[in-house]
Amino acid sequence: MDTRVKPTVVKLGGSVITVKDEAFTPNLPAINRLAKEIAEAQLDSVILIHGGGSFGHPVARKYQIVEGYKTPGQRIGFSKTRQAMMTLNKLVIDAFVRQSLPVIAVQPSACITTKGGRIHHFDVTAIQHLLRLGFIPVLYGDAVLDFDLGFTILSGDQLTAELAAIFNAEKTVIAVDVDGLFTDDPKVNPNAKLIHQISLEELKGLLDSIDEAKTVDVTKGMRGKITELLPAVKRGIQIDLVNARMAGRLYKALKGEKVTGTKITRG
Amino acid sequence: MDTRVKPTVVKLGGSVITVKDEAFTPNLPAINRLAKEIAEAQLDSVILIHGGGSFGHPVARKYQIVEGYKTPGQRIGFSKTRQAMMTLNKLVIDAFVRQSLPVIAVQPSACITTKGGRIHHFDVTAIQHLLRLGFIPVLYGDAVLDFDLGFTILSGDQLTAELAAIFNAEKTVIAVDVDGLFTDDPKVNPNAKLIHQISLEELKGLLDSIDEAKTVDVTKGMRGKITELLPAVKRGIQIDLVNARMAGRLYKALKGEKVTGTKITRG
Numbered sequence: 001m002d003t004r005v006k007p008t009v010v011k012l013g014g015s016v017i018t019v020k021d022e023a024f025t026p027n028l029p030a031i032n033r034l035a036k037e038i039a040e041a042q043l044d045s046v047i048l049i050h051g052g053g054s055f056g057h058p059v060a061r062k063y064q065i066v067e068g069y070k071t072p073g074q075r076i077g078f079s080k081t082r083q084a085m086m087t088l089n090k091l092v093i094d095a096f097v098r099q100s101l102p103v104i105a106v107q108p109s110a111c112i113t114t115k116g117g118r119i120h121h122f123d124v125t126a127i128q129h130l131l132r133l134g135f136i137p138v139l140y141g142d143a144v145l146d147f148d149l150g151f152t153i154l155s156g157d158q159l160t161a162e163l164a165a166i167f168n169a170e171k172t173v174i175a176v177d178v179d180g181l182f183t184d185d186p187k188v189n190p191n192a193k194l195i196h197q198i199s200l201e202e203l204k205g206l207l208d209s210i211d212e213a214k215t216v217d218v219t220k221g222m223r224g225k226i227t228e229l230l231p232a233v234k235r236g237i238q239i240d241l242v243n244a245r246m247a248g249r250l251y252k253a254l255k256g257e258k259v260t261g262t263k264i265t266r267g
Numbered sequence: 268m269d270t271r272v273k274p275t276v277v278k279l280g281g282s283v284i285t286v287k288d289e290a291f292t293p294n295l296p297a298i299n300r301l302a303k304e305i306a307e308a309q310l311d312s313v314i315l316i317h318g319g320g321s322f323g324h325p326v327a328r329k330y331q332i333v334e335g336y337k338t339p340g341q342r343i344g345f346s347k348t349r350q351a352m353m354t355l356n357k358l359v360i361d362a363f364v365r366q367s368l369p370v371i372a373v374q375p376s377a378c379i380t381t382k383g384g385r386i387h388h389f390d391v392t393a394i395q396h397l398l399r400l401g402f403i404p405v406l407y408g409d410a411v412l413d414f415d416l417g418f419t420i421l422s423g424d425q426l427t428a429e430l431a432a433i434f435n436a437e438k439t440v441i442a443v444d445v446d447g448l449f450t451d452d453p454k455v456n457p458n459a460k461l462i463h464q465i466s467l468e469e470l471k472g473l474l475d476s477i478d479e480a481k482t483v484d485v486t487k488g489m490r491g492k493i494t495e496l497l498p499a500v501k502r503g504i505q506i507d508l509v510n511a512r513m514a515g516r517l518y519k520a521l522k523g524e525k526v527t528g529t530k531i532t533r534g
């Protein structure tokens with residue numbers, strides 16, 4: 001196995017692999033299809049991250065895990081949040097193993113500790129080793145220990161940008177449930193256009209404009225996601241946002257083929 | 268939470284929490300009962316380890332994981348072995364959460380890398396942090412990455428001794444499916460007696476005598492287990508071997524009450 005191969009980092013959004021608004025409901029057809037698309041892309045080196053969707057989020061919210069440890073009663077909520085993520089992760093891994101992809105779960109909370117919600121300590125020994133042997137490490141948004149807060153939630157997006165930067169990713173593909181970034185909210189403005197390519201500078205301008213006019217939320221929750229991913233873009237790593245609800249788009253993005261979506265580049 | 272509290276390390280043998288000889292069959296009544304016994308003991312600080320039993324072992328054996336990475340075909344076997352352990356771990360954690368015990372799984376292969384089958388790199392940041400917050404970290408025998416072999420199997424017993432030593436355990440209770448160590452094989456020799464207490468020196472003599480006369484396997488697979496635990500005993504950590512198939516014995520051992528079993532001490 002060539003250790004100089006740069007990995008492709010793939011993030012599967014929680015909104016794609018679970019059924020939104022239905023607690024603990026995986027979207028198994030989507031998980032199976034995405035496993036196939038990744039298998040068929042036959043990449044040399046992949047790191048996979050997935051979100052929590054309707055598994056992690058409802059439990060984490062109930063026990064206010066993201067805000068940190070305040071009362072002993074939250075402890076069982078931390079356990080339950082982690083278990084919810086383990087349940088979803090197991091479904092994902094099982095689907096990928098059925099495609100004969102050598103995926104290995106790497107529990108983020110076992111090797112990452114945050115400080116004030118930001119990744120502070122990250123032991124990547126296992127991930128490095130897995131990549132060297134040709135495995136696909138699979139991480140996920142997780143309830144993690146935090147040096148300041150006791151514990152908190154580490155988003156899959158922060159983790160994705162960190163992994164892309166640490167392993168100098170060839171590129172990073174973010175599979176979401178919308179076509180990409182739009183010039184305006186397409187549900188409100190029929191003239192809103194999909195942005196096919198955007199530079200870091202242009203993106204900052206777009207994010208600022210959203211900030212100034214908060215009512216125009218062109219990104220529909222995409223803003224936080226994009227902000228988390230910016231550090232990777234700054235390091236020169238290209239990010240492809242694609243709608244993974246549409247069959248074949250993830251595959252095309254992985255192969256570098258022309259695909260509907262938004263490409264974010266540094267230059 | 269007093270960080271000077273020494274944890275009690277508890278190892279639940281795979282033969283206790285699964286049905287031997289029936290692949291992928293948990294012994295749920297036993298798991299639930301042991302969760303209750305641990306909850307009722309109300310210990311200040313606990314680290315839990317469990318074995319693989321009929322989950323991890325058959326898959327690991329089929330793909331010869333313990334011998335290391337030799338062919339790419341083994342990779343999917345490494346994935347499957349890990350998944351088998353995740354499945355069992357999830358059942359254990361769920362049972363303990365039902366007892367309102369704040370258990371948190373810590374995936375050994377995410378924070379431990381072995382070298383020639385021995386623990387070489389162990390990032391204990393998460394475990395330290397969990398103990399400080401009053402959580403019960405739960406680890407298990409696992410398929411792990413190995414600096415020499417590529418990958419291998421880390422036994423729950425080696426992991427138990429290592430954790431007991433690192434965290435200077437108050438004591439270590441090993442829950443097995445026999446009453447303890449005997450002077451001879453009780454199934455063959457009706458005069459075989461349970462050894463209630465044994466010192467390190469006496470134990471070495473016993474193990475040597477087994478080595479010399481291999482046909483007299485008084486320990487019935489217990490030899491490897493004991494050998495793995497010796498380093499902890501050498502550091503002065505008391506080990507209690509109890510039969511966890513018998514209700515109440517684990518509880519008594521945890522509380523330091525008089526109980527049928529074998530106590531191994533340094534002195």
